[in-house]
Amino acid sequence: MYNDGNSYSNHNAKPAFARDGYGALVSYPAGVKALVEQVRDAVWATGMRGCGYESCSIEVYGYDEAHSLAVVKIYRAWRKDASWATETEISTVYAMVGITDDGQVFSHPMISSARCNPRLREMEPEAVVRWAESKIFGVPVDRLGTLIQRGDITLVPVCDIPQDATPSPHAIQRATGVRVLTLCDNHDLQVNGEILRHQGSLYVKGMVEVVHAKHARRVLAGEGTFEIVMGIRADSPAWLDPACAI
Numbered sequence: 001m002y003n004d005g006n007s008y009s010n011h012n013a014k015p016a017f018a019r020d021g022y023g024a025l026v027s028y029p030a031g032v033k034a035l036v037e038q039v040r041d042a043v044w045a046t047g048m049r050g051c052g053y054e055s056c057s058i059e060v061y062g063y064d065e066a067h068s069l070a071v072v073k074i075y076r077a078w079r080k081d082a083s084w085a086t087e088t089e090i091s092t093v094y095a096m097v098g099i100t101d102d103g104q105v106f107s108h109p110m111i112s113s114a115r116c117n118p119r120l121r122e123m124e125p126e127a128v129v130r131w132a133e134s135k136i137f138g139v140p141v142d143r144l145g146t147l148i149q150r151g152d153i154t155l156v157p158v159c160d161i162p163q164d165a166t167p168s169p170h171a172i173q174r175a176t177g178v179r180v181l182t183l184c185d186n187h188d189l190q191v192n193g194e195i196l197r198h199q200g201s202l203y204v205k206g207m208v209e210v211v212h213a214k215h216a217r218r219v220l221a222g223e224g225t226f227e228i229v230m231g232i233r234a235d236s237p238a239w240l241d242p243a244c245a246i
Contacts, residue, residue, distance in 0.1 A: 023120045024059035024073070032063045035070055035105075039097045042105045043074060054078040061114035062128020068099040071114050071132045076237075091237055096132050100151075108136060108152065109234040136231040150220040152231035153187060153210055157224060161205060165198035188213050189228065202228040 018026040036058050043056050055077050062071040072095055079088045094115075096108040112135045114120060114128060123131070134141045137154050148155040170181040173190075181189040181202075189195070193206015209221045 017125055019121055022059075023115050024061055025063075025125060028060050028063055028125070029065050031065045031068070032060060032070055035063075035068060035097065035099060036060060036072070038099070038105050039070075039072070039074070039107065042107075043076070053081065060125075061120065062123070062125045062132065064126050064129040067129075069129050070097050071095075071110075071128050072097055073114070093234070093237060096129070096136065106151070107236075108231060109236045110135065111232060111234045136233075137229055138232065139229075148220050148222045148226075150210070152233065153183060153219065154229045154231065155204075155208060155220065155222050155226040156229050158203070158227050159225070161194075161196055161203045161225060162198040165196040165203060168195045168197040168202060170195050182213070183210070183228070184230070186213050187211065187219060204228060 020026055040056055040058055057075045059073045059075070060070055061073065063069065074093045074095060075090075076092075077088055077090050094110045094113045096110060098106055100106055110132060112132070114132070117123070117128075117131060120128070130141050130144060133144055137144075137147065137149070137156070139147065139156060143156075146157050168181060170179045172179055177192075179191045179193070179195050181191075181195055183189050188211045189204070190209045190211055191204045191206050193204065193208070196203045196205075203226065205225045207221075207223050208226060210219045211217065212219055
């Protein structure tokens with residue numbers, strides 16, 4: 001990479017970030033530290049339940065400070081009483097965490113562990129976030145920029161819908177003729193066009209909006225031909241509050 005017109009970067013230079021023996025980042029910016037503390041508070045408030053003894057630690061593997069996102073490992077140890085003779089319950093979750101537009105913490109438990117990525121040690125923190133997003137939405141990293149995404153719901157542009165796709169059951173707004181399909185219990189997919197299914201996949205064609213049903217707020221919108229993809233989510237333990245997830 002060029003630094004200016006006459007000099008070149010040193011390809012042998014050490015990266016500006018450092019990782020420990022397990023691949024976790026040794027340090028990270030103040031904004032990411034604040035995010036981690038908010039996540040820790042949310043886990044603590046959910047997990048305590050007013051009984052028992054527990055500890056919670058969070059390791060950061062990647063972050064995107066500009067978008068308030070981080071890829072983390074959340075470790076929790078719990079036992080019923082203070083005695084060391086009591087069996088300790090230990091659980092670990094790898095997750096994408098962040099802050100929504102209205103300031104709420106969210107968590108997305110991941111099936112893939114960042115530590116299993118063979119290139120982790122050489123990856124920039126932002127690249128780890130992109131890698132995690134590609135795993136969650138099932139698209140290559142170089143296609144992430146084409147997605148229209150909010151939380152777990154994503155519009156993935158496609159060239160064509162399979163010819164043998166069939167209409168998906170949906171409601172129709174009487175006044176406007178817009179087709180409506182409920183997603184995830186709390187979001188409505190509104191399409192001025194077609195809603196189709198093919199082998200378990202959901203496709204739309206036309207003007208598309210996703211609206212939060214409870215708050216009547218538009219979450220995302222687009223025009224074209226899309227596959228509707230819900231982010232792949234690992235099982236969430238009871239102490240990781242599902243209410244924090246978007």
